[in-house]
Amino acid sequence: MNEQTAVKEAAPAQTRLPDAQTVTEVQHYTDRLFRFRVTRPQSLRFRSGEFVMIGLMGDPDPKTGRQKPLLRAYSIASPSWDEELEFYSIKVPDGPLTSKLQNIKVGDEIILRPKPVGTLVHDALLPGKRLWFFSTGTGIAPFASLIREPQTYEDYDEIILTHTCRDVAELKYGADLVESIKQDELLQELIGDGLNKLRYYPTTTREESPRMGRITELLKDGTVFSDLGIDGISKETDRAMVCGSIGLNNDLKEILEGYGLSEGANSEPAEYVVEKAFVG
């Protein structure tokens, strides 16, 4: 064996993940939530609010030793103009993907399938004056993208982001984001005075906080409207996007339909759109 072969054998060629992107930033909020950013494939175009499949290689098959990609749907939390991609993630203790994904560090690679899809997009709504973003938990992710999207402020006079979580610490990602975009020079340049149109309405359901309760209850008893100084929701002026658990989505659908709004889709825009924040 000559010297060259010996070196080759000692350092096997590094295997890159398929559709690999490199992690550029990781921030943990609680033992259940974290945010991370990755490089963006040059060819990837998406509409703010869409989701993609991301993941890691799964454990080797005990029989064959082969590894398959373990992929899950994730809303892109960054806007369509951003050079990188941001994701906001749950940590499910026994979750096949997130039990591993929560350990990623800057410089690691993840798999990202560059095929964005989704219904939480401006194209799926008819023109209106006021846009509501109703979210719970990680359901704020698509709205983190849309509240940094200039079109949101061009198309609407007022934008209301509601975010409901169990505890105050779970609201931090959204609270920091709203604060930071109001200070962000690039966004100021893109959106100008439009940022003043953004109103943030956080609530908690378990831990004591200035505003408590499920958003569905606060809508039904009119608290949201009196808090925000709004008459109510109407088909003529209001549009809504909803992202939460199946239970929340169904309850909000019923409430919005009660105000006379109907559900839209990419192929048939209407007054509100809904997407699951997770399955199960």
Ligand SMILES: Cc1cc2nc3c(=O)[nH]c(=O)nc-3n(C[C@H](O)[C@H](O)[C@H](O)COP(=O)(O)OP(=O)(O)OC[C@H]3O[C@@H](n4cnc5c(N)ncnc54)[C@H](O)[C@@H]3O)c2cc1C
């Ligand atoms: C359209 C769509 C967009 C999504 N976007 C995001 C996102 O932006 N961020 C994100 O963290 N997840 C998102 N999810 C959920 C995501 O696809 C995975 O379910 C999640 O990453 C957990 O993966 P896992 O393999 O660890 O566990 P899984 O086996 O996928 O889930 C195990 C269980 O954990 C619970 N769970 C899963 N995801 C969540 C969640 N986000 N919040 C609360 N409970 C949950 C459910 O009860 C589920 O049955 C999205 C799902 C869909 C359908």
